[in-house]
Amino acid sequence: MPLRERYTGLINHYRDRLPVDENTRLISLGEGNTPLIKLNNIPALIGKKVDIYVKYEGLNPTGSFKDRGMTMAVTKAVEEGSRAIICASTGNTSAAAAAYAARAGITAFVLIPEGKIALGKLAQAMMHGAVVIQIKGNFDDGMRLVKEVAEHAPVTIVNSINPYRLQGQKTAAFEIVEELGRAPDYHCLPVGNAGNITAHWIGYCEYSSASGDHVTAACAFCNGECKFARGAVVDNRPKMVGYQAAGSAPFMRGEMVDNPDTVATAIRIGHPQSWDMAWKVKEESGGWFDECTDEEILAAQKLLTEHEGIFCEPASATSLAGAMRDIKSGKIPEGSSVVCTLTGHGLKDPDTAIKQSTAPLLTVEATLDSVKSAILDNMS
Numbered sequence: 228m229p230l231r232e233r234y235t236g237l238i239n240h241y242r243d244r245l246p247v248d249e250n251t252r253l254i255s256l257g258e259g260n261t262p263l264i265k266l267n268n269i270p271a272l273i274g275k276k277v278d279i280y281v282k283y284e285g286l287n288p289t290g291s292f293k294d295r296g297m298t299m300a301v302t303k304a305v306e307e308g309s310r311a312i313i314c315a316s317t318g319n320t321s322a323a324a325a326a327y328a329a330r331a332g333i334t335a336f337v338l339i340p341e342g343k344i345a346l347g348k349l350a351q352a353m354m355h356g357a358v359v360i361q362i363k364g365n366f367d368d369g370m371r372l373v374k375e376v377a378e379h380a381p382v383t384i385v386n387s388i389n390p391y392r393l394q395g396q397k398t399a400a401f402e403i404v405e406e407l408g409r410a411p412d413y414h415c416l417p418v419g420n421a422g423n424i425t426a427h428w429i430g431y432c433e434y435s436s437a438s439g440d441h442v443t444a445a446c447a448f449c450n451g452e453c454k455f456a457r458g459a460v461v462d463n464r465p466k467m468v469g470y471q472a473a474g475s476a477p478f479m480r481g482e483m484v485d486n487p488d489t490v491a492t493a494i495r496i497g498h499p500q501s502w503d504m505a506w507k508v509k510e511e512s513g514g515w516f517d518e519c520t521d522e523e524i525l526a527a528q529k530l531l532t533e534h535e536g537i538f539c540e541p542a543s544a545t546s547l548a549g550a551m552r553d554i555k556s557g558k559i560p561e562g563s564s565v566v567c568t569l570t571g572h573g574l575k576d577p578d579t580a581i582k583q584s585t586a587p588l589l590t591v592e593a594t595l596d597s598v599k600s601a602i603l604d605n606m607s
């Protein structure tokens with residue numbers, strides 16, 4: 228008899244709240260169940276009394292939150308008889324699609340913007356055997372092409388316009404509510420296509436009596452009649468706060484952006500696919516959108532690595548960068564509980580990390596003397 232129950236992934240764990248039945252073959256890599264880490268040092272550094280938790284989604288099997296949606300999307304694609312999946316991606320979706328397709332024994336086609344995805348993500352897509360199609364264009368061009376080609380070829384789209392993706396991703400909110408015993412006051416996320424902020428809101432609504440007996444219209448899957456909702460257990464929902472990179476901030480501009488640019492390549496998206504739903508999430512939750520400069524994003528990434536020991540990719544640090552600014556200004560008041568989602572692991576983008584690292588990289592002779600002086604010279 229095993230001493231503890233084996234965790235076998237989020238679909239099995241939350242199967243009564245997801246669109247599966249007992250005959251569904253689950254395509255899983257044990258995703259979900261990620262740590263919610265309370266920051267020890269950063270609140271003091273910014274001089275405010277707040278509880279900041281980071282949900283470390285970089286610890287999913289392929290290193291990003293995309294696994295939550297992909298296990299669901301690929302499970303349903305296989306159940307529906309699909310032999311191939313396709314997505315456009317800034318990197319993480321392609322890595323997840325490639326891995327879950329490999330797991331399922333089907334083909335993944337991934338369209339990525341040439342030269343604009345982080346190295347780790349490209350390595351993943353290639354290693355898992357996806358057919359990688361680099362396009363001379365950006366994510367938004369890729370997304371348009373994927374929608375067009377899916378009308379002419381037998382492939383299932385696994386971008387977040389596939390409603391099963393948001394169903395899988397909503398489970399991150401379930402985990403947070405279960406761990407804190409209530410929803411946080413604020414939930415901050417980086418926003419690209421705005422699928423994840425929408426998915427979290429669906430999750431919080433399904434877990435809250437505040438949404439009444441109907442689930443918010445933001446639920447793409449069920450149009451407000453979610454038969455998978457288990458029923459309310461807590462009476463609060465967070466304000467949802469979405470941060471974009473300044474060079475890629477259509478929600479701040481109030482319209483689509485044609486040539487998005489940012490060091491946070493994961494969220495280099497100018498035409499968000501969940502545009503209407505994300506506006507609804509902001510309205511219903513009483514939250515807001517804001518933008519962070521590339522400098523703020525990289526500074527937050529570095530602060531987190533140096534002062535908390537947590538390594539996330541640049542896009543992910545956008546949630547903390549924005550939250551820190553709003554905590555400092557008092558827009559997020561002292562006494563609040565704040566969750567920041569760290570959407571992807573820092574190892575995804577080693578180039579950006581090394582480029583901005585200021586830690587001394589010492590090369591010395593292989594002798595005791597030189598190693599000893601390297602240590603004594605660098606004691607803090």
Ligand code: AN7
Pocket residue numbers: 291315316317318319320321387417418419420421422423424493494540542543570571
């Ligand atoms: C690390 O991989 O869109 O607002 O194609 O990889 O739900 O789009 C990635 C998005 C945040 C934004 N953080 O989430 C893709 C892709 C990371 C990401 C986002 C992404 P959404």
